[in-house]
Amino acid sequence: xxxxxxxxxxxxxxxxxxxxxxxxxxxxxxxxxxxxxxxxxxxxxxxxxxxxxxxxxxxxxxxxxxxxxxxxxxxxxxxxxxxxxxxxxxxxxxxxxxxxxxxxxxxxxxxxxxxxxxxxxxxxxxxxxxxxxxxxxxxxxxxxxxxxxxxxxxxxxxxxxxxxxxxxxxxxxxxxxxxxxxxxxxxxxxxxxxxxxxxxxxxxxxxxxxxxxxxxxxxxxxxxxxxxxxxxxxxxxxxxxxxxxxxxxxxxxxxxxxxxxxxxxxxxxxxxxxxxxxxxxxxxxxxxxxxxxxxxxxxxxxxxxxxxxxxxxxxxxxxxxxxxxxxxxxxxxxxxxxxxxxxxxxxxxxxxxxxxxxxxxxxxxxxxxxxxxxxxxxxxxxxxxxxxxxxxxxxxxxxxxxxxxxxxxxxxxxxxxx
Amino acid sequence: xxxxxxxxxxxxxxxxxxxxxxxxxxxxxxxxxxxxxxxxxxxxxxxxxxxxxxxxxxxxxxxxxxxxxxxxxxxxxxxxxxxxxxxxxxxxxxxxxxxxxxxxxxxxxxxxxxxxxxxxxxxxxxxxxxxxxxxxxxxxxxxxxxxxxxxxxxxxxxxxxxxxxxxxxxxxxxxxxxxxxxxxxxxxxxxxxxxxxxxxxxxxxxxxxxxxxxxxxxxxxxxxxxxxxxxxxxxxxxxxxxxxxxxxxxxxxxxxxxxxxxxxxxxxxxxxxxxxxxxxxxxxxxxxxxxxxxxxxxxxxxxxxxxxxxxxxxxxxxxxxxxxxxxxxxxxxxxxxxxxxxxxxxxxxxxxxxxxxxxxxxxxxxxxxxxxxxxxxxxxxxxxxxxxxxxxxxxxxxxxxxxxxxxxxxxxxxxxxx
Numbered sequence: 001x002x003x004x005x006x007x008x009x010x011x012x013x014x015x016x017x018x019x020x021x022x023x024x025x026x027x028x029x030x031x032x033x034x035x036x037x038x039x040x041x042x043x044x045x046x047x048x049x050x051x052x053x054x055x056x057x058x059x060x061x062x063x064x065x066x067x068x069x070x071x072x073x074x075x076x077x078x079x080x081x082x083x084x085x086x087x088x089x090x091x092x093x094x095x096x097x098x099x100x101x102x103x104x105x106x107x108x109x110x111x112x113x114x115x116x117x118x119x120x121x122x123x124x125x126x127x128x129x130x131x132x133x134x135x136x137x138x139x140x141x142x143x144x145x146x147x148x149x150x151x152x153x154x155x156x157x158x159x160x161x162x163x164x165x166x167x168x169x170x171x172x173x174x175x176x177x178x179x180x181x182x183x184x185x186x187x188x189x190x191x192x193x194x195x196x197x198x199x200x201x202x203x204x205x206x207x208x209x210x211x212x213x214x215x216x217x218x219x220x221x222x223x224x225x226x227x228x229x230x231x232x233x234x235x236x237x238x239x240x241x242x243x244x245x246x247x248x249x250x251x252x253x254x255x256x257x258x259x260x261x262x263x264x265x266x267x268x269x270x271x272x273x274x275x276x277x278x279x280x281x282x283x284x285x286x287x288x289x290x291x292x293x294x295x296x297x298x299x300x301x302x303x304x305x306x307x308x309x310x311x312x313x314x315x316x317x318x319x320x321x322x323x324x325x326x327x328x329x330x331x332x333x334x335x336x337x338x339x340x341x342x343x344x345x346x347x348x349x350x351x352x353x354x355x356x357x358x359x360x361x362x363x364x365x366x367x368x369x370x371x372x373x374x375x376x377x378x379x380x381x382x383x384x385x386x387x388x389x390x391x392x393x394x395x396x397x398x399x400x401x402x403x404x405x406x407x408x409x410x411x412x413x414x415x416x417x418x
Numbered sequence: 419x420x421x422x423x424x425x426x427x428x429x430x431x432x433x434x435x436x437x438x439x440x441x442x443x444x445x446x447x448x449x450x451x452x453x454x455x456x457x458x459x460x461x462x463x464x465x466x467x468x469x470x471x472x473x474x475x476x477x478x479x480x481x482x483x484x485x486x487x488x489x490x491x492x493x494x495x496x497x498x499x500x501x502x503x504x505x506x507x508x509x510x511x512x513x514x515x516x517x518x519x520x521x522x523x524x525x526x527x528x529x530x531x532x533x534x535x536x537x538x539x540x541x542x543x544x545x546x547x548x549x550x551x552x553x554x555x556x557x558x559x560x561x562x563x564x565x566x567x568x569x570x571x572x573x574x575x576x577x578x579x580x581x582x583x584x585x586x587x588x589x590x591x592x593x594x595x596x597x598x599x600x601x602x603x604x605x606x607x608x609x610x611x612x613x614x615x616x617x618x619x620x621x622x623x624x625x626x627x628x629x630x631x632x633x634x635x636x637x638x639x640x641x642x643x644x645x646x647x648x649x650x651x652x653x654x655x656x657x658x659x660x661x662x663x664x665x666x667x668x669x670x671x672x673x674x675x676x677x678x679x680x681x682x683x684x685x686x687x688x689x690x691x692x693x694x695x696x697x698x699x700x701x702x703x704x705x706x707x708x709x710x711x712x713x714x715x716x717x718x719x720x721x722x723x724x725x726x727x728x729x730x731x732x733x734x735x736x737x738x739x740x741x742x743x744x745x746x747x748x749x750x751x752x753x754x755x756x757x758x759x760x761x762x763x764x765x766x767x768x769x770x771x772x773x774x775x776x777x778x779x780x781x782x783x784x785x786x787x788x789x790x791x792x793x794x795x796x797x798x799x800x801x802x803x804x805x806x807x808x809x810x811x812x813x814x815x816x817x818x819x820x821x822x823x824x825x826x827x828x829x830x831x832x833x834x835x836x
Binding site for chain 1: 465562
């Protein structure tokens with residue numbers, strides 16, 4: 001490789017250990033929460049036949065799908081989302097899967113979008129969906145799950161906004177807006193959280209809706225009550241553990257995607273500016289359209305990169321200093337064996353330990369290595385220590401060090417981690 | 419999607435929940451073991467510039483790399499292994515990373531191989547490598563790690579075979595085999611574990627080595643002693659916890675890859691027939707060749723699919739019946755609230771619980787659902803139970819059921835999981 005060729009493609013990222021560990025920490029909590037709520041993992045291939053993936057997302061989106069021919073000349077494409085592959089799975093393995101079916105999927109997707117701040121061409125999607133139930137209990141289950149996710153990630157101040165799309169459709173009909181314009185109007189109304197009413201009114205006019213209709217719409221939006229089905233969803237969500245002050249009915253909530261059929265919701269974190277971190281709702285017709293097998297569906301996608309960004313903002317990651325990690329240094333080549341034995345002993349007790357993997361390196365340099373890596377404890381075994389079966393244990397956070405008997409080392413480290 | 423088009427590409431796999439959970443169980447143990455030994459995660463993009471990936475694996479391998487043009491007409495390719503992307507990372511972020519650097523990488527790779535039993539076009543790679551130390555301590559660290567991996571996965575009967583490639587090179591030289599044939603000879607010798615000496619002799623003759631040279635080679639192979647460096651690697655590995663009866667010097671061990679420079683090793687599980695499950699060694703020249711930055715390296719790749727297969731063979735996966743999972747059934751629409759409250763309570767105590775997400779479904783059907791999913795406990799709250807604040811708790815494994823006070827439910831379930 002020439003030096004100047006050493007680069008990644010725009011929109012693609014390397015994750016070095018510090019970043020990769022944060023991602024893994026987050027994924028572990030998400031996964032555990034999914035499983036606590038009875039959702040089970042599903043994995044599908046990164047590469048599929050083009051005919052499975054294309055023509056499902058709309059023309060504009062299809063342009064963003066990575067498409068190519070494989071070595072056998074087959075037209076293939078990279079995973080663009082997780083809903084279409086899941087629809088394929090639901091149709092193919094219909095008999096094997098339980099009904100209702102709760103599945104989660106945490107995999108990478110690829111979209112050839114224009115790279116810009118906060119938008120990537122390769123990113124992780126975290127989806128949870130419940131298939132095969134049209135009941136408000138099912139909506140409540142996915143809302144309760146989404147609430148538990150952000151609670152478990154450590155957030156305390158966030159809100160779940162909830163609506164039923166039928167409110168918007170009904171209002172538009174009663175405002176006299178032609179049905180053909182309903183979905184385009186929804187896309188504009190969805191922008192109300194970052195645009196003023198005047199700006200959105202202007203956009204609505206541009207797509208051909210009269211000022212009178214727009215006034216009617218906005219007037220009634222604010223006084224709209226949640227319909228019976230949504231009331232049930234809200235009530236069940238609360239019974240399932242969502243605190244009352246977290247859940248907010250918002251008649252103007254629209255969500256951008258066209259496939260939602262009734263309940264829609266999203267989570268916003270207070271004082272996090274980049275937008276909602278999770279969004280979802282009920283989409284009872286999509287699976288049938290995609291797979292030919294009719295199936296009710298409700299679920300959500302969690303924005304992984306935004307969630308990580310918000311966790312950074314609120315300092316929700318554990319300190320880099322790894323609570324109980326140990327570097328056992330190598331004092332001299334003759335004392336490598338002693339150090340190796342200590343490492344084996346620590347690992348046997350599930351304490352994260354490593355041997356400095358080189359002999360004849362100055363202690364100073366080994367210490368710097370430990371510091372750079374955020375290791376908490378340094379163990380040194382010099383000739384004196386070897387003689388009397390002890391070690392020097394240095395706390396790299398505080399700088400304090402002590403002589404400690406070999407047989408007490410494990411206990412001391414296990415206590416300190418509690 | 420037409421019904422007949424619902425298929426995955428050959429060599430690609432869906433993992434339904436039962437399978438996906440086993441994979442996740444295995445990955446979790448691997449990841450935890452890597453981290454116990456001080457190895458840190460690294461992630462690189464699935465798609466890279468072709469010039470980063472091509473020309474590194476040899477002509478034959480290059481043909482198996484998925485290559486295409488992205489929407490901007492850039493020649494790109496899919497990740498074929500994790501060593502070349504890591505070499506790029508080592509060169510790009512040289513200053514940021516600690517030295518020595520222990521990294522692990524668990525990501526998907528794609529190879530357009532002819533699909534056949536046990537060989538896939540998309541599969542997971544699990545690599546751990548230690549960069550920046552030429553010491554036998556470093557080799558011992560990766561060998562100790564690989565041993566701990568299979569121990570932690572639950573295997574008891576396996577062997578680590580170890581050799582130094584220099585033995586083979588020296589022997590070939592002393593047997594008078596021309597240097598130009600050394601690597602081709604190594605590839606043939608590597609087949610000794612599945613072919614007889616006669617068969618391998620035949621192949622060696624075919625590539626142009628005389629019978630006399632072959633006899634000399636095999637004669638001395640068996641009496642060869644491990645050289646000093648390898649003795650140290652073996653000694654340190656033992657100090658680091660590898661039991662003596664697990665580690666076997668084998669002068670005929672060759673390993674197929676051409677880049678190993680001295681220590682090589684592999685793990686074989688007794689009575690598992692498909693071959694070694696892990697292989698690695700020292701490759702001190704490769705990183706310099708790939709990235710322009712010279713760096714010693716030692717490490718291994720774990721064969722994930724084979725490891726899963728061997729775990730199946732030895733029944734090392736926990737039972738499907740999920741120890742502490744609960745389905746809270748919905749007796750009738752009027753009693754949904756009561757069931758929802760119980761679910762919330764269980765989840766608060768980190769017990770995996772789900773609400774049957776539909777009303778008006780017969781209890782019988784809800785029970786069948788729980789069975790199909792391998793759920794351990796069924797909770798029923800009928801009108802009587804609701805009245806007296808109790809629930810019926812049914813153990814779906816034994817069929818036994820009992821009436822239990824609501825306030826005792828959590829305790830009972832937490833105890834049963836111990």
